[in-house]
Amino acid sequence: MTMQFKIYKEPELRDPYMVTGLPGVGYVAKLSVDYLIKELKAELFEELYSFSFPPYVLIKKDGTVELLKNEFYYWKDIKSKNDLIIFAGNTQAISPEGQYEISNEVLNRAEKFKVRKLFATAAYVTGRYLEKPRVYGAATEPELVEELKKYDVLPMDAGSISGTNGLLFGLAKLRRIQSVCLLSETPGYMTPSGRVLADVKAAQALLEVLSKMLDIKIDMKPLEQEAKMAEDFVQKMEELERRWVEEMRKSVSPPPKDIYL
Amino acid sequence: MSWIKYIEKPVVKEPIAIVGSPGLRSVGKIVVDYLIEELKPRLVAELYSKHFPILYQTSPSYVSHPDYPGQAGTLLKGRQVELPKVEFHLLTNPELLITKGYHANFNGQYEVAHKILDFYQEFGVKRMIVIAGYGREGKDVCCAATDLELIKELKKYDIDIGYEGPFYGFSGLVFGLGMLREIKGICLFGKTQPSLEDPEYPDPKAAKAVLETLSRMLNLTIDLSKLEKES
Numbered sequence: 001m002t003m004q005f006k007i008y009k010e011p012e013l014r015d016p017y018m019v020t021g022l023p024g025v026g027y028v029a030k031l032s033v034d035y036l037i038k039e040l041k042a043e044l045f046e047e048l049y050s051f052s053f054p055p056y057v058l059i060k061k062d063g064t065v066e067l068l069k070n071e072f073y074y075w076k077d078i079k080s081k082n083d084l085i086i087f088a089g090n091t092q093a094i095s096p097e098g099q100y101e102i103s104n105e106v107l108n109r110a111e112k113f114k115v116r117k118l119f120a121t122a123a124y125v126t127g128r129y130l131e132k133p134r135v136y137g138a139a140t141e142p143e144l145v146e147e148l149k150k151y152d153v154l155p156m157d158a159g160s161i162s163g164t165n166g167l168l169f170g171l172a173k174l175r176r177i178q179s180v181c182l183l184s185e186t187p188g189y190m191t192p193s194g195r196v197l198a199d200v201k202a203a204q205a206l207l208e209v210l211s212k213m214l215d216i217k218i219d220m221k222p223l224e225q226e227a228k229m230a231e232d233f234v235q236k237m238e239e240l241e242r243r244w245v246e247e248m249r250k251s252v253s254p255p256p257k258d259i260y261l
Numbered sequence: 262m263s264w265i266k267y268i269e270k271p272v273v274k275e276p277i278a279i280v281g282s283p284g285l286r287s288v289g290k291i292v293v294d295y296l297i298e299e300l301k302p303r304l305v306a307e308l309y310s311k312h313f314p315i316l317y318q319t320s321p322s323y324v325s326h327p328d329y330p331g332q333a334g335t336l337l338k339g340r341q342v343e344l345p346k347v348e349f350h351l352l353t354n355p356e357l358l359i360t361k362g363y364h365a366n367f368n369g370q371y372e373v374a375h376k377i378l379d380f381y382q383e384f385g386v387k388r389m390i391v392i393a394g395y396g397r398e399g400k401d402v403c404c405a406a407t408d409l410e411l412i413k414e415l416k417k418y419d420i421d422i423g424y425e426g427p428f429y430g431f432s433g434l435v436f437g438l439g440m441l442r443e444i445k446g447i448c449l450f451g452k453t454q455p456s457l458e459d460p461e462y463p464d465p466k467a468a469k470a471v472l473e474t475l476s477r478m479l480n481l482t483i484d485l486s487k488l489e490k491e492s
Contacts, residue, residue: 002371004441049441051368051372055323055429055433055434057427057437058427058428059428061425063404063406064406064407064409064412065428066437067437067438095327
């Protein structure tokens with residue numbers, strides 16, 4: 001046993017699409033799917049625990065403990081032709097073996113529920129600041145790549161998509177599950193202490209495309225506000241870092257000339 | 262692979278497990294070692310695992326990584342030949358299953374924690390108290406628990422929450438994964454100063470504060486004078 005499952009419900013779904021996104025660079029994928037879950041009020045139906053997750057638990061603000069886990073949600077709507085399965089989580093497996101194991105479990109469910117199309121979300125690391133992040137895309141079939149252009153998605157010709165977010169997309173092709181991977185541009189910033197900043201703006205760009213492709217309406221206002229706040233925060237951080245560098249420069253400036261050592 | 266070596270199979274009702282391992286400033290380890298030394302419980306079982314290194318490639322030992330499995334080997338303690346292990350000591354009045362933990366490498370952390378919980382279920386454990394250190398500003402002892410009811414209960418003993426963040430390694434996983442088995446748990450964190458050069462450098466003062474709280478909660482009479490000398 002290297003994985004455990006906790007099943008809450010066995011939903012019956014109509015031609016579902018599947019959206020996947022786990023924490024990665026800039027938390028772009030996680031932010032996107034978490035927002036989708038919140039706005040659609042999607043329902044949790046299964047949890048997955050793996051021995052390949054980082055070996056710790058989280059103590060929350062209220063003093064209770066949370067396990068690292070991956071989760072499956074579903075959403076049904078009479079107005080929509082296709083129901084939705086969302087794969088999310090607060091972590092991802094950190095070994096390749098674990099990433100394969102979990103991706104296969106996710107795709108087993110995709111097959112069980114006869115998923116029509118899988119949308120994997122991920123980050124496209126640019127290493128520089130962007131006024132408006134663009135969204136890149138890749139797909140398992142040439143027709144799907146063509147379709148991406150309709151949504152102003154830039155085709156990604158070459159490169160790699162690492163981690164579970166990328167692997168799911170590749171393994172879907174092996175299983176002949178139609179799949180699209182959407183990658184939103186992110187600088188991949190880190191604070192001086194090595195903390196990764198959550199890139200809400202990148203998530204917003206990705207969700208704008210994804211919601212159109214899924215033909216669902218979600219209220220983007222709260223996310224826009226969050227993105228604005230995050231941007232102000234990044235600017236403040238940059239200002240602080242600039243001042244810090246300035247201070248450093250001062251503190252290593254040569255001593256005044258009238259001091260002899 | 263991890264396995265249990267049974268030394269005896271005693272009849273027990275519903276012992277409370279006490280868990281500690283060599284984590285931050287060794288607070289958990291000192292408390293468990295001291296309880297074993299002072300209360301003289303019986304060693305009833307041991308857990309061995311092929312994932313227990315004697316030399317870790319990570320510091321602190323509980324922060325594990327798949328690329329750094331460490332080195333296996335044998336330990337010599339007072340001319341006694343030993344393998345790295347987890348020890349289970351049973352006290353009968355009150356019924357306590359004192360667990361002296363050991364950190365597995367990345368490949369064994371979850372496996373070992375589940376094996377410990379299997380053993381607890383075999384012994385009828387429904388509650389556990391986990392001891393560890395925390396390196397933040399706050400009270401000498403703070404707590405966490407598997408549910409809010411327990412946190413409320415702890416307020417009766419004047420213990421409040423005060424730590425937010427990850428809880429790594431053996432004790433963290435046994436504590437958290439207990440939830441999947443409906444084993445309720447509380448954690449007592451003793452305040453300590455993290456040491457960068459030697460994260461597991463013992464802090465007997467922090468351990469003493471936790472032992473005082475624990476004795477109060479469990480009505481134990483423990484002579485803390487030996488720890489006082491060390492702190």
